Amino acid sequence: MLFGKKDTVGLDIGSNQIKLVQLKETKGGHRLERLGIAVIQPELIVDGSILDAAHVVDALKELISNTDIKAKAATLSVSGHSSVIIKRVSLPQMTEDELDEQIIFEAEQYIPFDIEDVSLDFQILGLAEEDNMMDVLIVAVKKDKINEYATVVRDAGLTPVVVDIDAFALENMYELNYEVKEGENIALVNIGASMININILKGGISVFTRDSSVGGNLLTEALQREFTISYANAEKLKHGEPVEGVAKEDVSAVLDASFEEIIAEVSRSFDYFRDTTNYENIDEIILSGGMALTGAFASMLSDRSGVNVSVASPLKNIDVPDTFDREYLDKVEPVIAVAVGLAMRRVGDK
Ligand SMILES: Nc1ncnc2c1ncn2[C@@H]1O[C@H](COP(=O)(O)OP(=O)(O)OP(=O)(O)O)[C@@H](O)[C@H]1O
Numbered sequence: 001m002l003f004g005k006k007d008t009v010g011l012d013i014g015s016n017q018i019k020l021v022q023l024k025e026t027k028g029g030h031r032l033e034r035l036g037i038a039v040i041q042p043e044l045i046v047d048g049s050i051l052d053a054a055h056v057v058d059a060l061k062e063l064i065s066n067t068d069i070k071a072k073a074a075t076l077s078v079s080g081h082s083s084v085i086i087k088r089v090s091l092p093q094m095t096e097d098e099l100d101e102q103i104i105f106e107a108e109q110y111i112p113f114d115i116e117d118v119s120l121d122f123q124i125l126g127l128a129e130e131d132n133m134m135d136v137l138i139v140a141v142k143k144d145k146i147n148e149y150a151t152v153v154r155d156a157g158l159t160p161v162v163v164d165i166d167a168f169a170l171e172n173m174y175e176l177n178y179e180v181k182e183g184e185n186i187a188l189v190n191i192g193a194s195m196i197n198i199n200i201l202k203g204g205i206s207v208f209t210r211d212s213s214v215g216g217n218l219l220t221e222a223l224q225r226e227f228t229i230s231y232a233n234a235e236k237l238k239h240g241e242p243v244e245g246v247a248k249e250d251v252s253a254v255l256d257a258s259f260e261e262i263i264a265e266v267s268r269s270f271d272y273f274r275d276t277t278n279y280e281n282i283d284e285i286i287l288s289g290g291m292a293l294t295g296a297f298a299s300m301l302s303d304r305s306g307v308n309v310s311v312a313s314p315l316k317n318i319d320v321p322d323t324f325d326r327e328y329l330d331k332v333e334p335v336i337a338v339a340v341g342l343a344m345r346r347v348g349d350k
C-alpha cells in the first residue's frame with residue numbers, strides 16, 4: 001500500500017472556511033491528532049465552484065503548515081445538486097460484479113448528465129419489495145467537479161485518495177458519535193455559507209438526501225444591504241461582535257428574516273421527504289455547519305419545524321488530548337462535522 005493507513009486527513013473545503021481534521025485509530029476508537037480551520041476570502045469559491053484556485057491553494061498550504069500536518073493523503077468531498085446526483089432505484093437482482101459491468105447502462109436513464117461526464121459509484125442496499133428486484137443507491141459526480149477540487153488539493157501538496165459526498169460524510173460522523181435509534185427518522189442538516197446538505201436516516205439507514213444552494217451568505221448579504229456595511233463587518237455582526245453605528249436590536253430583526261428563508265428551504269426538503277415516504281415524520285434534527293452557531297437559528301428551526309434540534313457534536317466519541325484548547329473546540333465543533341466524517345475514511349475505501 002502506498003500510504004500508511006493512519007495518515008489521512010479529512011479536508012472539507014467550504015466556501016467560507018476550510019476545515020482539516022486528522023484522526024488516529026486507537027484500540028478503543030479514535031483520537032484527535034490535528035485540527036485546523038481557516039476562513040478564506042469571499043468569492044474564491046462561489047456556488048461550489050472554485051473561481052480563484054491560486055488563492056485557495058495558498059490558504060490550504062498555510063492551513064496545512066499552521067496545523068502541522070505531516071500526512072500526505074487527503075479525503076475530500078464535493079456536494080451540490082448541480083454536480084452530484086444521488087438516486088435510489090430498483091434494479092433486477094444481480095451480483096455486485098455484474099452491476100459493476102452494467103452500471104453505466106443502468107445509470108444512464110436516471111442521471112440527468114451526460115454519462116461520459118460523470119464518475120459513477122453504487123451501493124446495493126438490499127432486496128426490493130418487488131420480486132426479483134433489489135434497491136440500489138447510485139451516485140454520480142461530475143468529473144469536472146472532482147478535478148477542480150482534487151487539483152487544488154494536489155497543488156497544495158496533498159494527494160487526494162478518496163472523494164466523498166458531504167451528505168455521506170455527515171452520516172459517517174453520525175455513526176461514530178450517536179446511537180442508532182430504531183424506527184426513528186433523524187435528519188442530518190448541515191448548513192454552511194452557501195449550501196444546505198440534508199441526509200435523513202431511518203433507523204440509521206440513509207433514505208433521503210438533498211442539497212440546496214442556500215446558506216449563511218443570505219444573512220451576510222442582508223446585513224450588508226440593510227446597514228450599508230462591508231462583508232467583513234457583516235461577518236462580525238453574525239459572530240455577535242459589535243460594529244460601529246449598528247444597534248444590536250436592529251441586527252436581530254435582519255437575521256430573523258434571513259433565518260425564515262433558510263428554514264423555508266429546509267422545510268421544502270422535509271416536504272419532499274414526506275412525499276416519498278408515505279408522510280412519515282422527522283423525529284430529530286442534528287444541525288451542523290456554521291448556521292448551528294449563528295444566533296438563535298437552531299431554536300428558531302426547532303420552533304418552526306416542530307422538531308427537536310440538537311447541535312451536532314462530531315467529537316463526542318473522539319478522544320481529545322489535553323493539548324487541544326477545549327474551550328475553542330466547544331465553540332467550533334459543529335462546523336467540523338463533515339471534516340470528521342471525511343477523516344474516518346481510509347485509503348482503499350470505496
Ligand atoms: N461562530 C459563528 N457565529 C456565527 N456565524 C458563524 C460562526 N462561525 C461560522 N459562521 C457562519 O457560518 C458560515 C460558515 O459555515 P461553514 O464552515 O459550515 O460553511 P462552509 O462549509 O465554508 O460553506 P459551504 O456552504 O460553501 O459549504 C458562514 O456564513 C459564517 O459566517
Ligand SMILES: [Mg+2]
Nearest residue numbers: 014015192193
Ligand atoms: Mg460546507
